[in-house]
Amino acid sequence: MIQIDKFFSKCYSVSRGVPQGSVIGPLLFILYINDISSVFDLLVNVSYCLFADDLVFFTNGNNLIEIESCLNVTLDKLNSYFVDQNLILSIKKTKCMLIHKTQTKVKDSINISFNCEKIEQVFVFRYLGVYIDSNFSFKNHAELVEKNLIRAINFVHRYKRFIPKHVFSLFVISYIYSIVDYCISIWGVVPPSVLNNLQNRINNLIITYKYPKFNLIYRKSIWSSTISDAQREKRDRLYREKKKINMNSLLSFYSLKTVEERYKCFTLLRFFKILKFNSGNLRNFVTSSRLVDSSRLIVPDHSLKFFQKNFFYRAVKLWNSLPFNLRCFKYSADNFRLLIYDYVLKLRSLDFLD
DSSP, X not given: OOEETTEEOOOOOOXXXXXXXXXXHHHHHHHHTGGGHHHHHTOSSOEEEEETTEEEEEOOOSSHHHHHHHHHHXXXXXXXXXXXXXXXXXTTTOEEOOOOOTTOOOOSOOOOEETTEXXXXXXXXXXXXXXXXXXXXXXXXXHHHHHHHHHXXXXXXXXXXXXXXXXXXXXXXXXXXXXXXXXXXGGGTSOHHHHHXXXXXXXXXXXXXXXXXXXXXGOGGGGSTTSOHHHHHHHHHHHHHHHTOOHHHHHHHTTOOOHHHHHHHHHHHHHHHHHXXXXXXXXXXXXXXXXXXXXXXXXXXXXXXXXXXXXHHHHHHHHHHSOGGGSSSOSOHHHHHHHHHHHHHHTTTSOOOO
């Protein structure tokens, strides 16, 4: 039954699951499937991630036959679990993807099934709002972020002349940077040109807010071949002036950081918490790293360059680039965050990640 003020809906019986939209529904569901880990505890070389009702499990192997066999066995175990728990798997929403190096050419498709129904193989899949592709390039996700960023910037453009400086900074942080901050770890593995493209769009918004006269050069009509010589001269003059603007000073004026700076701050803060509090699902990776001294870590090594896309590979390199006084654990997480922010801003004109 649904109640809105004094109005009540008809009574409906629920034979399976929990009412959608109910307050306690998510908690009850999590408790109900909490023992799903027992399925994977009995399997070898299979890991899984569970977020609410989204389940992802993965394995690795030397050939497709080995991978197919492992996945099909896992699906059979899950099928038995679902039958016992009176749960139904949505086959339409279930996909499989073969992750491999870019240079590896996979000719055959993977053949796995659940309860005699074949599961579709995809090369790009959206999981929790992030587009993951078969070689972890995140190209599709970067394109999605850029589209959403353009939409948000256009929204701010419409109202920027009505808002004061401190409100503008809040707009940029909450309405624009919130888009690029989601799953910010992936920006460590994308090409620098992708980050530069995103940052340039944000920079253009900041420039036109500070100096409204530069709005002219962002109009399509001003780049037409039919404009007068006077308009063309004015456009070219403004374009040359814009190139001389010191963006570092402008970002500091509005107390803003670049996308790359935000990525570095987030990575270092998260890594600091893992080292200090021994937290995180991958803490064993960190504790297995040999310490050079009391604060520096050995950069993880691997035979594959693909491994450099690993979060901890990037995090260790960033950590080792910090000055000695920051590579210690006497600070609280909040104090470390402030110190890192200050340090990154001081190195704004430098690239302290090799």
